[in-house]
Amino acid sequence: MPTLREVGEIEALRRLIAGGRAREGSAVPAGDARAGDAAEGAVVLGAGDDAAVLRPRDGHDLVATTDALVENVHYLSDWLGAEALGARLATVNLSDLAAMGAAPRWALVSIGARPEREVDDLVALERGIAEALEADGAVIVGGNLTAVAGAEWSSLTLLGETRRGAAWTRHGARAGDWIAVSGFPGRAGAGSRLALAMGEAARAPLWRPLIQAWGAPRSQVPLAMALAAEGAVTAAIDVSDGFAGDLARMCEASGMGATIDEELLPEDRLLEQAARALGVAPEELRFGPSDDYELLVTLAAAGRDACEAAAERLGVPFGVVGVVTETRGRVDLRDSRGEVRPMPRGGYDHFRAASPIR
C-alpha cells in the first residue's frame, strides 16, 4: 500500500478527486463544464482549479459552518477507522446545519496527514465524508491536503441553504415555548467513557449502541428539514457539548430559562446500565459532556403536535421534554414528585479537560 511520501501530493490529490468523481458520476463536473449552462443549486466547477464555482439559488440565504477533528483530541485511531472518521467529520458539520434548519449543499475539506499515511486511508476518509454528506444532500467541491509531522487532523467547511430569512438561531426561544430533543442524549459521552474505562471490554455487544453513538453518530438533518416545513421552531442548537451545557447556551442566547421535566425525558435503560458500570449517577451521563449531535429545539406552543407527528413519520425519536421560562439563565429539573432543583451542569473544554478524548 503506497504512502503519501511515495506517491506525492499531486498524485494523492488526483486519486482523491478521481475517487470522488467516480462515485458522484456527473454530479460534479470536471474542468470542462461550461459555466453558463449550470442550473441553480449546481456545482459549476468542482475540485481541480484554484477554487470551486457554485450556483446558489436566488432568494436563498447561505449557511456556513466549519469544524475540525484532531487525532488524540477528538478521536482515537484505534477506535475509529479512516472511513468512520470521515463520516464523523461530515456529521459534526451536518449537525450544525441541522441546528440552523438549513439544507446542506457543498463542502470543502482540509486535511493534515503524515507522509507515512497510506493513500488508501485518505481515499477511505474522503469516501466516509462524501457518503455521509450525500445522505443529507451535499457534495465535496474542493479541498486541501498538507503534510504534518505530529497528530493528524481534518477540517471541513460546509455550506447550506435556507429560504431567505428562514434560518433558525439560538436566540429565538420565548417563555412558554416547548423544549424538544431528538434521540437519547448522553449516549455518546457514555460510550467514550466506557471505552476509556474498560478498553477492549467496551467492544462487547451490550455496549454497542453507546459505542456507536460515540463513534458513528448520524446527523439529524432529515428531522430538521421536516421540522422546518412545519414552521414552528423558534430556536435550535445541536447537542455537541452535552444536553445541560447546550440547553443553557440556547437559554442564555435567548435571554430565557428552562424547566425540564424528568418524566418526559426518554427512558434509557442502557445509559443507566452504563452509569452503574462506570460508578456514576445516570444524570451525570445524561446531562453531562456528550457529543451526541442530537437536535435540541424550542417550539411555538401551537406547533407541538405537528412537529411530533413529523418526527414520527420519519421514525426519529423526538419529543417535548420541558418548557422555556422567563428566569434568564436558570435551568431547572423537575422530578416525578414535582420537586424542582437546578440541572446538574457540565460542559467540555478541550484546553482544560482532564481526559483529552471526546
Add this chain to the structure above:
Amino acid sequence: MPTLREVGEIEALRRLIAGGRAREGSAVPAGDARAGDAAEGAVVLGAGDDAAVLRPRDGHDLVATTDALVENVHYLSDWLGAEALGARLATVNLSDLAAMGAAPRWALVSIGARPEREVDDLVALERGIAEALEADGAVIVGGNLTAVAGAEWSSLTLLGETRRGAAWTRHGARAGDWIAVSGFPGRAGAGSRLALAMGEAARAPLWRPLIQAWGAPRSQVPLAMALAAEGAVTAAIDVSDGFAGDLARMCEASGMGATIDEELLPEDRLLEQAARALGVAPEELRFGPSDDYELLVTLAAAGRDACEAAAERLGVPFGVVGVVTETRGRVDLRDSRGEVRPMPRGGYDHFRAASPIR
C-alpha cells in the same frame, strides 16, 4: 499573558469574536440581527451560533477555496509572528479567488493551537487574517478552535462572488492568447532559501524585499478585479508553486503549450544577486518552487493593451511575457538570440520535499 489552558476554549472564543466585532463595528451583526432585514451581500448572522448566515447576491456564482498553513511545514515561527501568519493565511486564500476573478466576501477560520499558546497570540492571528481580508473586501464570519498536542495549524475557507458564469478557470487558454504575469516571480522562493541558508544574516536590509515576498505576500485581488472589468482574461492561475510549475499546470488544463520570451520577463537584479549568494542559476530561482501568490493569466489577443493599462493605473507590475501555443504540454523559453529550449521545471511537494519549509 494568559494561555488557552488558563482561560479555556469558551473564553478564548469570546475574546476572538469580541476582537472581531470591535474592529468591524456593525458590519457583522451579533445574535440579535433580524434575519429578514439584511441586504444582499450582507452577513445576516456572524460568529456565535451553530453556523453563520450570509446573503449572496441574486444572479451571482459563489466561488469557494480552502487552504491551510502548518507550523514547520509552511512557516517557521521564528520568522513569522502571529499577525503576519494570519495575513499570510488570508493571502494564500485571497490569491485563489484572485485567480478565479472573484470578489472575496466571507471567511471561516479553523485553528489548531497548543494549550500553552497565549490567547493574545490567537487574537493577533485573527487580527492578521481579518485585516488582510478586509483590504480585499472580505470578513470573517465564523470559525473553530481546537487543542493540538504537536505542530499548530490554521485553515481558512474563503467564499467570493462573480457574476453568474463569469468565473475564470485554468482551462480557457487558447493558442495565440498572450501570457501575462504580475510582480516578480521567484522572489518568495529566493527569500525562503536565503533564510534557510544564511539564518540571521538573511535579515540584512539588502534581502528585505525577498524575505517580505516570502513572509508577507500580498494578494493580487485588486489587479484581478481590474482585469475582470476588461473582460479579456481567458484563463488564470495563481503562482503558488512556482512560475514554471503553475504555467505548465494551466497549459495542461487548457490542452495547450506556451513559449515564454526571456527578454519580456521583468528584470530582477535582486533575484540575480540572491542566486549568486546561494550559488544557483538565476533561472532556478525565477522558475522553480516559489509561493509568490502572483497572478498568471492568459489574455485574448485584442485585450492586451487595456489589461496592461488597467494594471498601470493600479500601480501593479504586470505585463505580457509570452504566448500560448498549440503544442500541448510543451513549455519553452526563448532567449535573446531567438533560441528556444524547454523551460526548466520544478514544483513543490510537501510529502517528498527534502526541505520541509516553503
